[in-house]
Amino acid sequence: MKPVTKRPVIGITLDAEPPGGYSKFPWYALRENYSDSIRAAGGLPLALPHEPELAADYLDLIDALVITGGAFDVDPSLYGETTAHPSVSLKERRTRFEWNVTRGAFERNMPLLGICGGQQLLNVVLGGTLIQHIPDAIGNALAHEQPNPRDEPGHDVTIEEGTLLHRITGTTRLAVNSAHHQAVRAAGPDCIVSAVADDGVIEAIEHREHPFCLGVQWHPEFLITDGDRSILAALIGAARR
Secondary structure, three states, X not given: OOOOOOOOEEEEEOEEEXXXXXXXXXXXXXOHHHHHHHHHOOOEEEEEOOOHHHHHHHHOOOOEEEEOOOOOEOOHHHHOOXXXXXXXXXXXXXXXHHHHHHHHHHHOOOOEEEEOHHHHHHHHHOOOEEEOOHHHHXXXXXXXXXXXXXXXXXXXXXXXXXXXXXHHHOOOEEEEOXXXXXXXXXXXXXXXXXXXXXXXXXXXXXEOOOOOEEEEOOOHHHOOOHHHHHHHHHHHHHHHO
């Protein structure tokens, strides 16, 4: 018999919502396609609740980490800004957990993928800064909150040759979906910008020294291109090593 290849366990951070809607009590949330796309790529998805003090225990259970997006922002004080744009919305416990688990995964050289807001959190953990509201910071910006459905492309990005993202996707141009009002302002020390939109907004970052530490501003879990599939397959491949 051929040996059974064990699926690597991929931790996926959850979103959290206040009472109302699904429940009269606070509840966690995660779109199914985060889990579905990890499973399809060969991983075993494991949702991670927001327990900041237990981050290390969760890291003991997983082989790679996906930091997801959500309708909230990283606290500007975490990247050195003293005021917050009126559009900024915080989820403090989620951010504390994601900070702890992301920092811990990075220190363990564990494969890391930040998606949308997860890329922004990853960049701040690594010492970078953010644009708090794209329309106020960039003239003639693209519609980064795209009006069409999220399972369709919103705009293209240009990928820097020679980067991890370029090696993964095999292309310098990729159509992506877009659902964000913030973006990376400056990549953290030892990070490089690996993709940008046509208006100059940073769309992907990666760490120079870490074996697999990648952030993308779009949502590859929708699998709208072969590039998206390649990103998730590469994460699973890194988790197997």
